[in-house]
Amino acid sequence: MIRKRILLASLLKPVSDTRLYEKIGQSLAKLPQVEVHVAGYNAPLPSYAQSDKITFHPVFDFKRISFGRLGAQLKYWRLLKKVKPALLVVGTHELLPLGWLYCRLHSCQLVYDVQENYFLNLLTQKVYPGVLGKILGHAVRSLEHAIAPSISHFFLAEEAYRLELPFIGHRYTVLQNKYLPPTQETSVPRSLPVILQEEKPLRLLYSGTISRLYGVMEAITFTQNLRQWVPSAELTIIGYAADAAFLEEVKARVAPLCFVTLLGGNTLVPHNEILAQEKLHHIGLLPYRPHPSTFTCVPTKLFEYIGNGLVVIMESNPLWQKILQDHEAGVVLPFARAITPKKIEALLEKPYYQNGIPEQVFWMEEESTLQGVVIKLLSL
Template sequence: MSDNPAPRIPVLIASTLKPIQDPRAFGKLALSLGETNKYQINIIGFSSKKLKNTIDFRFFSSMGDSSFWSRIGSQIRLFRCLIKIKPKLVVCCTWEFLPVLSLFKSILGFKLVYDVQENYISNLDLNPELNEKQKRKRAFWIGWAEKKAKVDLYLLAEKCYQEEMPEKWPFLVLENKFQGKSYNSAPKDFKTRTEFRFCLTGTLTPAFGTVQAIRWFQEIQKVYPKSRLSVIGHAPVPEFFQKLKGIEKESHGMDWMISQTPIPHEQLINTIAAADFSLLPYSLHAAIADKMPSKLFECAALGTPVLITPNPKWENFLAPFKGGFGIDFSDLMQAVPMFQQAIRQTYFSTPAPGDVLWDSQKSDFQQAIDQLLS
């Protein structure tokens, strides 16, 4: 019997604007495949600097900035990776790479998995910088790329995508659950507190209610002046980024770390873990209301109560372990009374269940890839 280990199967996980060490592409998909010791994992994604390769992972930069020409150049870099790696499996995390991958799929003979992280066409309505003509043009190209793709398996990041995109089949639902272990948080009671730590983290856009949450916090400050709000995240819309910078200059009692490129996920998690309340002021736009924001899973696992826009789907998720409270962030007249009602609650009287963790669905992903390559 040979002592030589079986050669590892080359895998490429590919995206454009997502960071190389993106919490989903790297932290969930890549690490889950890597721990099986069956695959040699290669990752191409957004990075402004060269990352050091390891025994298990090789990193390639798709682009170092978000300019038009960098996006064009990312297609060439993807082609070079394909030729160099000769993967047996490609996990595509962006619709922009689908045409190139579909072209070379038959030539190189790899299996193609499309990780559907967003309903990209529906999300065009969330971008305030696009007019109707621009939306139609982008929708055409997204639709064309997805319809022409020769996909062997779809990974759906939301359960609602089954109904929104029934043509994406066969599929496996892999929600954006928390990668890590659940904190066995003791019940949290704020009845005697007079100062609070809030956080507003992640993607910062108008549709996600960023400004409403800041204005809401400023109302809370009038009654609880020692309270603080940490605003940390990625503001991808240039005009909105400048608006937030203007608000930052005028604000007090607030800690800011905003960028037009993604913030390292570990910093977001540390901020949430240190907060008394995480603010999730999402609008109930059709492109948002049926989704399960990753921060819901993160806050549940970290034991941080959330104040969230009332939505039966989200409130039903939180109710069994009392993980949050519904707040209308747009109603500033009721900001203080509603918050005072919120702090009369006891949170996490029951620990969050294990199914808020990525581990609850990891084996399904590993088995699906095994079957695809068998």
């Protein structure tokens, strides 16, 4: 049987990316009629990588702001000519133009996996100085608008993108970044319901991108304040910081604090190591600062924290708060305000997950939906 090839490509995400490889790639590899290839930034493959079912192409390797980023386009084109996909799933807007050209010249369908609202991010996050961010934001939106009519389908990582992206029409499927447990899962399930006052030491976790916007400094301050009533409280920070200067601020802040452990920082941390830490901790922190680029998005780690039975403490957000309330998974505690003894007592004594870990936070349903869409696109 001749299998149709699918290429999943991202310019900036590692070839072992949580979404493109672990979720979309592994889900599609279960279809016997296809052959899956994943292209991304050069990074070590995890020991559990399914290299027998998926072909990896770690072809991109450059500094974030450099001419190497332009050279990556040539590598991308060569890869397209080599793999000859029947379906191309692009996870970065920069790969859209050559992806569009390849699909015009060959029998290949183009799918845009929208992982972020790049337009909104560039306009509001101030990653680039002055008006440069606004110029880049409008350039990206113009590019997306121009190529959209030629895109066969859109995968949306967030429900909110249905309204935020005016160019997608009705050719979309929402595939939220829900929790996919590791295939080598061996740990004993967490005892339920969860009652925090029984845990000593009480371990708090901040995972993922280490940045000012996502509130890592607030996580440190919160843990310091919590230790006034819970002296055994400990904080682990695990993830990657793209801003080297800010990372030095974080290191200086935690250096004298014996109860804070920093893992990663200047290096990418394999996702399975982050998941392993989630199983060792009791509280997952979401101290995101209110910001238009994140307010309507559900963080991947919210699904992961709930899937692993952590008690979530987060900033006020109606969308996230509903998820917590529906599953008795945590509390809202504004990180900028002082913690009162009454709130601490309620936090520690309340039973969480009385109805168990909810199935709604897991990737299984998304997998079935994804496979159905691809089967239809490729006429399998």
